[in-house]
Amino acid sequence: MTESNGPIHVCMERWQQHLRGKLDGGLDALLHPDVVFLSPIVFTPQEGIDVTKLYLTAAGGTLGGEPDEAGSGGGGFGYTKQILQGHHAMLEFETTVEGKYVNGVDIITCDDDGMITEFRVMIRPLQAINLVHAQMKAMLESLSG
Amino acid sequence: MTESNGPIHVCMERWQQHLRGKLDGGLDALLHPDVVFLSPIVFTPQEGIDVTKLYLTAAGGTLGGEPDEAGSGGGGFGYTKQILQGHHAMLEFETTVEGKYVNGVDIITCDDDGMITEFRVMIRPLQAINLVHAQMKAMLESLSG
Numbered sequence: 001m002t003e004s005n006g007p008i009h010v011c012m013e014r015w016q017q018h019l020r021g022k023l024d025g026g027l028d029a030l031l032h033p034d035v036v037f038l039s040p041i042v043f044t045p046q047e048g049i050d051v052t053k054l055y056l057t058a059a060g061g062t063l064g065g066e067p068d069e070a071g072s073g074g075g076g077f078g079y080t081k082q083i084l085q086g087h088h089a090m091l092e093f094e095t096t097v098e099g100k101y102v103n104g105v106d107i108i109t110c111d112d113d114g115m116i117t118e119f120r121v122m123i124r125p126l127q128a129i130n131l132v133h134a135q136m137k138a139m140l141e142s143l144s145g
Numbered sequence: 146m147t148e149s150n151g152p153i154h155v156c157m158e159r160w161q162q163h164l165r166g167k168l169d170g171g172l173d174a175l176l177h178p179d180v181v182f183l184s185p186i187v188f189t190p191q192e193g194i195d196v197t198k199l200y201l202t203a204a205g206g207t208l209g210g211e212p213d214e215a216g217s218g219g220g221g222f223g224y225t226k227q228i229l230q231g232h233h234a235m236l237e238f239e240t241t242v243e244g245k246y247v248n249g250v251d252i253i254t255c256d257d258d259g260m261i262t263e264f265r266v267m268i269r270p271l272q273a274i275n276l277v278h279a280q281m282k283a284m285l286e287s288l289s290g
Contacts, residue, residue, distance in 0.1 A: 043246060043270045081252070083235050085228040090235035092252060092265075101188060105250055105267055107226070107237060120237075122250055122267035125188045126274060133271060 008084045011114040012091075027053050031116050038120035040104070041133050052119060058139040059121065062132055063095050063102065087111070097135060102128040153229045155259040157236075172198050176261050183265035185249070186278050197264060203284040204266065207277055208240050208247065232256070242280060247273040 014030055017023040023030065028049070037046040037055045046055060064077050081092035091106040102123060109118040123129050159175055162168040168175065173194070182191040182200045191200060209222050226237035236251040247268060254263040268274050 038248070038269070040269045041271045043272065081233060083228045083230040083233050085230060088226060088228050090228050090250075090252070103183070103265075103267075105235075105252065107235070107250065120248075120269075122248075122269045124183070124185045124265075124267045126186045126278065127188065129271060129274060 006084075006086060007110050007112055007114045008087055008089050008108070011108070011110040011116060012082070012084060012089050014114065015108070015116075027056060031119075032111060035116055036118050038118070039136075040121045040123040040129060041136065054140065054143055055136075056119065058136050058143055061139050062097065062135040063093075063104070097128070097131050100128060100131055101125075102132065104128075151229075151231060152255050152257055152259045153232055153234050153253070156253070156255040156261060157227070157229060157234050159259065160253070160261075172201060176264075177256060180261055181263050183263070184281075185266045185268040185274060186281065199285065199288055200281075201264065203281050203288055206284050207242060207280040208238075208249070242273070242276050245273060245276055246270075247277065249273075 011030070014023055018026060018030055031049050031052055033049050034047070035049055035052045037052040039046065039055065046052060077093060077095040079091050079093050081090070083090045087110055089106070089108040089110075091108070093104050093106065095102050095104075103125070104121060104123040107118075107120040107122070108116055111117050123132055156175070159168055163171060163175055176194045176197055178194050179192070180194055180197045182197040184191065184200065191197060222238060222240040224236050224238050226235070228235045232255050234251070234253045234255075236253070238249050238251065240247045240249075248270070249266060249268040252263075252265040252267070253261055256262050268277055
């Protein structure tokens with residue numbers, strides 16, 4: 001097995017397919033049943049596929065970025081840096097939420113089969129965290145309500 | 146050049162020496178003169194070696210962790226995950242500040258000579274950011290005052 005087709009490379013190929021809406025089975029085909037989600041806001045690990053799907057769906061709705069408008073300077077979600085090694089990936093991203101710059105990182109761990117076992121998110125700067133906090137709260141309430 | 150002795154591997158070897166206080170020249174031997182520091186708190190990039198040294202020294206003082214006390218459960222700074230590739234490194238860490246858990250990531254970029262050109266830090270959860278924010282402010286005032 002070479003460095004470029006290890007478990008995390010297979011996993012990230014599938015994650016990118018998912019982000020484009022092209023992965024058969026969606027998150028169910030990507031997440032280990034016992035996956036753990038570590039939120040940028042909350043200390044307590046969120047355990048299991050159901051709650052992780054809820055958080056990732058809410059994050060997609062919050063961080064997906066607004067459609068570009070003329071003169072708005074863009075704002076769509078995009079990865080700016082990707083480092084893959086062994087069972088770990090670090091994907092740095094930039095996006096815009098309510099016109100404010102958000103910079104973050106997805107730190108992803110997979111098992112030997114390329115299934116995601118841990119999904120950890122951090123965000124900067126502080127202004128972005130407070131904004132995402134408020135938006136995620138509203139999004140989680142609407143998804144689970 | 147193999148994957149394991151690229152610029153970022155040389156750079157990280159020296160960074161670890163610096164953290165142990167064993168690098169001749171200290172941060173001056175690690176940081177490019179035009180290095181940029183991206184804070185977990187502040188949006189505006191901090192440009193140049195002088196301000197970056199100030200921030201990294203303050204961060205070391207804040208995040209270094211308290212000495213272990215009997216029954217305290219420890220709390221020293223330690224890297225929990227490291228991914229190196231090409232010119233980029235992702236170093237995830239855990240530490241304790243005033244008894245509170247802090248989880249963060251250093252995202253470091255170097256040039257072909259292994260000199261650090263960008264140092265980006267993110268922290269979670271929200272409680273940790275607010276705590277580090279207050280401590281860094283006090284530390285920066287004492288260092289620059």
